Amino acid sequence: MEAQSLSEDDLGEDTEEIEIEHTPDITKVIQPENTYSKEVVMKYDELCRISNDLFSRILQLPAYTADSTRWKSLFFQAFSQFDILWQYQQQQRQALDLRRYQIGEIGSRIAHLYMSYYIHTSQIKFLRESFSFYNAILKRDYFDWEVQTEVDVGNLMHKKLRSFSRAIQVSFFLENFSSVQDYLTRLSDIIQKTSSGKGESVPEEYAHVLSEFSSFLSYVCLPIEDDTLLEISPFQTLPAHTPARSDTITFSLGQAVLVGGNTKQSKLIDYTIDHYRMNSLLHRVTREDGIETMITHIHKISTISLIEVLSGISNTLSPHQALLLYISGESTAYSSSYSSIQQTGELHPSYTTNSILLPVHKNSSSIPLQQHDQLFMEDIYPFLRRPLFLLIDCPGFLSQTELSFPDRFHQPFICIMSPPHYPTTIENTMTRGGGLLTLFLSSPLSGLCLICSIQSISTKLAHTALELITQVEDIAFSTLSSLPNLPLSYKQLCTDDTLQYIVKRFLFFWTCIRLHLGFKKDCMPRCYPPIPTILFHSSYLNTELYELFSFLDISDMFMDLSHAIEL
Numbered sequence: 001m002e003a004q005s006l007s008e009d010d011l012g013e014d015t016e017e018i019e020i021e022h023t024p025d026i027t028k029v030i031q032p033e034n035t036y037s038k039e040v041v042m043k044y045d046e047l048c049r050i051s052n053d054l055f056s057r058i059l060q061l062p063a064y065t066a067d068s069t070r071w072k073s074l075f076f077q078a079f080s081q082f083d084i085l086w087q088y089q090q091q092q093r094q095a096l097d098l099r100r101y102q103i104g105e106i107g108s109r110i111a112h113l114y115m116s117y118y119i120h121t122s123q124i125k126f127l128r129e130s131f132s133f134y135n136a137i138l139k140r141d142y143f144d145w146e147v148q149t150e151v152d153v154g155n156l157m158h159k160k161l162r163s164f165s166r167a168i169q170v171s172f173f174l175e176n177f178s179s180v181q182d183y184l185t186r187l188s189d190i191i192q193k194t195s196s197g198k199g200e201s202v203p204e205e206y207a208h209v210l211s212e213f214s215s216f217l218s219y220v221c222l223p224i225e226d227d228t229l230l231e232i233s234p235f236q237t238l239p240a241h242t243p244a245r246s247d248t249i250t251f252s253l254g255q256a257v258l259v260g261g262n263t264k265q266s267k268l269i270d271y272t273i274d275h276y277r278m279n280s281l282l283h284r285v286t287r288e289d290g291i292e293t294m295i296t297h298i299h300k301i302s303t304i305s306l307i308e309v310l311s312g313i314s315n316t317l318s319p320h321q322a323l324l325l326y327i328s329g330e331s332t333a334y335s336s337s338y339s340s341i342q343q344t345g346e347l348h349p350s351y352t353t354n355s356i357l358l359p360v361h362k363n364s365s366s367i368p369l370q371q372h373d374q375l376f377m378e379d380i381y382p383f384l385r386r387p388l389f390l391l392i393d394c395p396g397f398l399s400q401t402e403l404s405f406p407d408r409f410h411q412p413f414i415c416i417m418s419p420p421h422y423p424t425t426i427e428n429t430m431t432r433g434g435g436l437l438t439l440f441l442s443s444p445l446s447g448l449c450l451i452c453s454i455q456s457i458s459t460k461l462a463h464t465a466l467e468l469i470t471q472v473e474d475i476a477f478s479t480l481s482s483l484p485n486l487p488l489s490y491k492q493l494c495t496d497d498t499l500q501y502i503v504k505r506f507l508f509f510w511t512c513i514r515l516h517l518g519f520k521k522d523c524m525p526r527c528y529p530p531i532p533t534i535l536f537h538s539s540y541l542n543t544e545l546y547e548l549f550s551f552l553d554i555s556d557m558f559m560d561l562s563h564a565i566e567l
Contacts, residue, residue, distance in 0.1 A: 037095045040092045040095040040096060041095070041096065043088070044085075044088060044089065044092065044096055047081070047084060047085045047088055048085065050081055051078070051081045051082050051085050051106075051109070054074065054077055054078040054081055055078060055082075055109055055112075055113070057074060058074060058075065058078055058113065058116055059116075061074070061116075061120070063296055063297055063298050063299075063301070063309070064296045064298075064309045064312065064313065066312040066315075066316075071120065075113070075116075075117050075120075078113055079113060082106070082109060082110050082113065085106060086106060086107075086110070089103060089106065099148065099151070100142050100147075100148060101142055101143050101148060101151065101156055101159065103142065104137055104142030104143055104159075105159070107133050107136070107137050107142070108133070108134075108137060108159075108163060110133055111129075111130045111133035111134050111137065111166070111170075112130070112166065114126045114127070114129040114130035114133065115127065115130040115166070115169075115170060118130065118173075119297060121292075121294070122282075122283070122286075122292050122293060122294055122295045123292055124174075124283065124287065124292065127170060127173055127174055128174065130170050131167070131170045131171065131174055131176070131179075134163060134166060134167035134170060135167065135179075137163055137167075138160075138163055138164065138167060138183070138186075143156045143157075143159045143160035143163060144156070144160070145157060145160075157194070157202065157203075158203065160190070161187070161190070161202065161203075161206045161209075164183055164186065164187045164190075165187075165206075165209055165213075165269070167179075167183050168180055168183045168184065168187075168213055169268055169269050171183065172216070172220070172268055172276065173276075173279070173280075173283075175233045175235065175280060177217065177220075177221060177233070180213070180217055181217070184210065184213055184214060184217070187206070187209075187210055187213075188210055190202065191206060191207055191210060212266065212267060212268075213268070215266050215432070216266050216267070216268050216273060216276075219266055219273055219432070219433045219434065220234065220273065220276070220277070221234060222234050222443065222445060222446055222449070222457070222462060223446070223449050223454060223455060223456050223457055224456070224457060224458070224459055224462055225456035225457060225458055233284075234442065234443035234445070234446050235277075235280045235281055235284040235442055235443060240470075240474060241497045241500060241501075242474070242477055242478060242481065242494075242500065248491045248492060248495060249320070249492055249495075250320065250492075250495040250496075251320050251321070251322050251387050251412060251492050251493055251495055251496055252320065252321055252322070252495075252496045253293055253321070253322055253324055253389075253496045253498045253499055254293075254294075254316075254317040254318070254321030254322060254323060255293065255294045255295070255296065255313050255316070255317065255321075255323055255324070256282055256293055256294070256295045256296070256323075256324040256325075256326065257295075257296045257298065257309065257310065257313065257323065257324070257325050257326070258275055258278055258279060258295060258296070258297055258298065258326045259275075259298045259301070259306065259325075259326065259327045259328065259329070259358070260272040260274055260275025260276075260297075260298070260299055260328050261299075261300075261327070261328060261329035261330070261356065261357065261358050261359050262274060262328050262329050262330055262394075262434075262435075263330070263359055264330065264431050264432065265328075265431070265432060265433075265434055266432050266433065266434070270299045271297075271299070272328060272434070273433065273434040274328035274393055274434045274435050274438045275297070275299070275328060277434060277438050277439065277441075277442035277443070278326050278328075278391075278438055278441070278442060279295060279297070280442060281441060281442040281501075281502075282295060282324075282498065285497060285498045285501050286498060293324075293498065296309065296313065299359070300358075300359045300360050301358060301360060302358065302360045302373045303358060303373045303374065303375050303379060304373075306358065306375065306379075307379060307382075310323070310325065310383055311382075311383075314383060314385075314386050317386060317387075320387070321387065322386075322387035322388060322389055322412070322493055322496065322499065323383065323386060323387070323388050323389070324389045324391070324498070324499070325380070325383070325388065325389070325390050325391070326391040326392075326393075327356060327375070327390075327391070327392050327393070327394065328392075328393045328394065328434075328435055328438060329356040329357055329358065329375075329393075329394045329397075330356070330357045330394065330396075331354055331355070331356060331357075331394050331395065331396035331397035332354060332355060332356075332357050332374065333353065333354050354396065354397060354398070355374035355375055355376045355397075356374070356375045356376075356392070356394050356397055357372045357373075357374065357375075358372060358373045358374070358375050359372055360372065360373050377398060377402075381405070381406060384405060384406070384408070384409050384411060384413055385409045385411060386411060387411050387412045387413070387492075387493065388411070388412075388413050388414075389413075389414050389493055389499050389502070390413070390414065390415040390416070391415075391416050391417075391437075391441075391502070392415070392416070392417045392418065393417075393418040393435035393436075393437045393438045394417070394418060394435075395418055395419060395420060395421060395422060395430075395435070396420055396421070397417070397418075397420070398417070398420070398526075399420060403415070403417065403526050403528050404528065405528060412488070412489040412492040412493050413489055413528075413529075414489050414490065414493055414499075414503070414527070414528070414529070415527060415528040416437070416502070416503075416506050416525070416526075416527045417437070417525065417526040417527065418435050418436060418437035418438075418525060418526075419436065419437070419513070419519075419522075419523045419524055419525050419526075420522060420523075420526070421522050421523050422436060422523065423518045423519055423520075423523060425518055426450060426451060429450065433450075436450075436451075436509075437506075437509065437525060440505060440506075440508065440509035440512075441502060441505045441506065441509070444469050444473075444505055444508050444509070445462065445465055445466055445469060447509065447512075448465075448469075448512060448552070448554075451512070451513075451516060451518070451519075451557075452516075452552070452554040452557050454552065454554070457552075461551075461552075464551065465548065465551065465552060468544075468547065468548040468551060469508065469548065471544055472508055472511070472541070472544050472545050472548060473504040473505060473507065473508045474504070475538075475540060475541050475544055476504065476507035476508060476511060476535070476541055477494075477500070477503065477504045477507060479535055479538045479540070479541055480503075480507060480531065480535050481494075483532050483534065483535060485532055486531075486532065487529035487530075487531075489529055490503065490529070490531075506525070506527070507531075507535075509525060510524070510525050510531075510536075511536060511541065511542075511545055512545075512558075513525060514536060515545075515558045515559050515564050516557060516558055517557055517558060517559060518557070536564075542561060542564045543561070545564075546558075546561050546564070
C-alpha cells in the first residue's frame, strides 16, 4: 500500500499537532451565516468525524496482527480520508475560516499516521514524511498561543509541546541528531520562558520529558569532543558481507521481533535504549542492502501474548526464512506470584530457575493483578521448529552450564546472550544506559569507549577507529568461517547479511571482553552453539585488535598480546 503523498509544500499556510492519547477537536469552526457556507461547514464536520474515527481505530491497533490485509486497508482508508480532508480545507479556506491551530491539528494527524505506518511496516520513507510534517508544523508555529487570540492557552501549549516530543522521537529514529539537539534547545527555551513568566506555566511532565530526551541523547551518541558529535551516527560503519560457501544452504532473515522490557533503562517515549539501538542497527543494515526487514515492536506484553505473536509470525515465514527474536529485560528468580499458572505455585522441575521479567499492560486480562510476567527459556523451545536467531540482553539470566537447547527439530539456531554479570565499575552505568551486549552490537566504538573509560574522542580519531573496528570484525568472522569444526548453524544463518553483521559484532565484543583486565571469567558473553575457542588464538586477529588498542591508547587496560594468544 502506497500512502498518497502529502509533502511539506502541501502544508500551505497551516498544519500541526501531535495528539496521540486523545482526539483533538478539529471540528470547531466559525460558521458563516449564508446557506452555502453552512453546507461547507457541515461537509467539513462530516469529513472530520470520519477522519477522527479512522485515526482512533489506528491508535488501537496491536503491535502485531496476523491478518496484515486488514490493518493495511485501515491505513489506506485513513491516508485517503485525510487527503480528502486536507484538500477540502484548502479549497474552502475562506468559507470555513479555520484557525491556524485547527489546520495544524490536521497536519499533526497526518504526521502521526506516517509515523504509525513506519512502526508497523519498518519502511523508512514514511518516517521521512512524518519528519517533514512535524518540521513544517513547528517551523510555522501553528500552535503558538502568543500570536492567536481567543484561544485556550493551556491547550495550545500542550499541543505544541507534544509536537516537539513527537518530532524529537522521529528525529531519533532517522538518526538526525542535529535536529534532535535543535528541538531540545527550542523545547528548553519554551519551558524556561514560561516558567519565569506570570502567565500559563508548562505542565511539569514536559520538564521530565526534556530531561529524559537529553539523557537519551547523551547515551546514544558517540563521545565526540566537538560539535560534529551530532553528525556522526554511532550505527554508521558496518563490516562488509562475506559471501556464503557454495555448499551451504542459504537462509534469509524473514522478520524481526524486538521486545524491550527493561523498565530501568532510559526511554524514548515507549522505546527503551536497548530497543532503540537494536532497531537502528537493523535499519542501518537493511538500508545498505536495499531490503527493509519487517520489525514487530513490543513494549508491554504477557508471556502468553508474546507466544501468540511469535506463533503468528512463524507461520508466515517460508522454510528458508529465519526469525530474529531480540529480548532486553531484567532477570529474576522464579516467583509463583508472577507465574501465569498458579495452581500449585511450584515450577516444573524441567524449567530453569530464573526468568526474564516482561512488563505487561495494567489492564492485561491474562495477568489481572500483576504488572510483570515471567518468560522462561523453555517458553522459546516450540519456535526451534523454524530457523531462529535469538538475542537476549539480560544479565543474570541463565549460566553457561544452563545454556543448552534440545536438538529435536534439526533447524538452524543461534542464541547469543549478554554476560551474566558486569564489573562493578560499569554496572551502574549499564542500568540506565542499556545493556553492554546491545551497545557493542549497535555501536562497537561506543562500547569500547565505555569499558575503557574514554570520555571524549576527536572526529578524526573516531573515523579511523571505526575503520579499524570494521577490519577486526571482518578478520574475526573470516577466521571463524575457516574453522573445520564450526557448528553448521553459523554457516547457514550467516548467509544472511543482517545476521552475519550481528555475529561479526558479537565476535568483536567477545574478543575485547576476554582480554580486558576488568572483566573476570564470569563476565564473559555466552552463545549457543558454542563457538570454538581456538578462534581467539589467531595471531592475525589479535595483532589487528591490539593495533586498535594502541591507536586509542588503551593497551594498558588489556592483557599483553603474548598472553592473549596463549589464553
